[in-house]
Amino acid sequence: MLIRRIVLGALGLLWLVPVYLLLANASKLPAEFGDYGLWEPGTVTGLWANLGEAWDRGKLSGGLLSTAVYALVSPLIAVVVGAAAGFSIVALRLRHGFAWFVVIFASSIFPLQMILMPLFVGYAETGLFNTRLGMILVYTVIAVPFSAFVLRNFFTGIAHQVFEAAVVDGASTRRIFAQIYIPMAMPALIAVFILQATFIWNDLLLGLTLTQSAEVRPIVTALSALQSTYGGSAMSTVLAGGLLVSLPTVVLFLATQRVFTRGLSLGQF
Secondary structure: OOOHHHHHHHHHHHHHHHHHHHHHHHOOOOHHHHOOOOOOOOHHHHHHHHHHHHHHOOHHHHHHHHHHHHHHHHHHHHHHHHHHHHHHHHOOOOOHHHHHHHHOOOOOOOOOOHHHHHHHHHHHHHOOOOOHHHHHHHHHHHHHHHHHHHHHHHOOOOOHHHHHHHHOOOOOOHHHHHHHHHHHHHHHHHHHHHHHHHHHHOOOOOHHHHHHOOOOOOOOOOOOOOOOOOOOOHHHHHHHHHHHHHHHHHHHHHHHHHHHHHHHHOOOO
């Protein structure tokens, strides 16, 4: 037991090394950045100054709001659609259900780079380019196959007699799905939601391709502009922006982890 704790503690410290380097170098003022060593920390004043510079120069406020909308709405829709697909295939025993599942999941096989050009052309022709609705749609579509994959596999572990017993008791299909299967699948739903929300928050490729204005583009795309030819920000400012951008995903993980742990302790999941 002692050896296990030592090993886990050492691995935890090793995992924190990149975090320390990020904080240490993001807290150095641009004018003094070259005077410090890589492992030497800056000052709290320098960190706050760099955070403010990254926020103002990168115009992160608009990107923060837009990305929050994308990272909450799209995964929420995706997990509901994926759960409905998995429920239809497993519980309702949809005709040719496995074939439908293969069709849904096959869309995730192709690399995203292969569809960027037709996606850009389609968005430009339909007026969805550089709109929040367009970004919500594309993020939802990308998240649905993985959601359906996870939840279909989760529902296969639920005995079909549960569905049959609910039908005998007079419950409708919608009620069985909403009040029996969804609560039972809550751990899987939370896990898929966290993964997809994190992916959307950290997305750069789709943001660069399908957005243009500061109000619509995701926050990572706005952050990348700080280091572009026209942004030209110092490395410490860019690192401070990266720290600022990463905080919401950490908060989301900690919040959902607390809810998930509390549910396990109470026997709700």
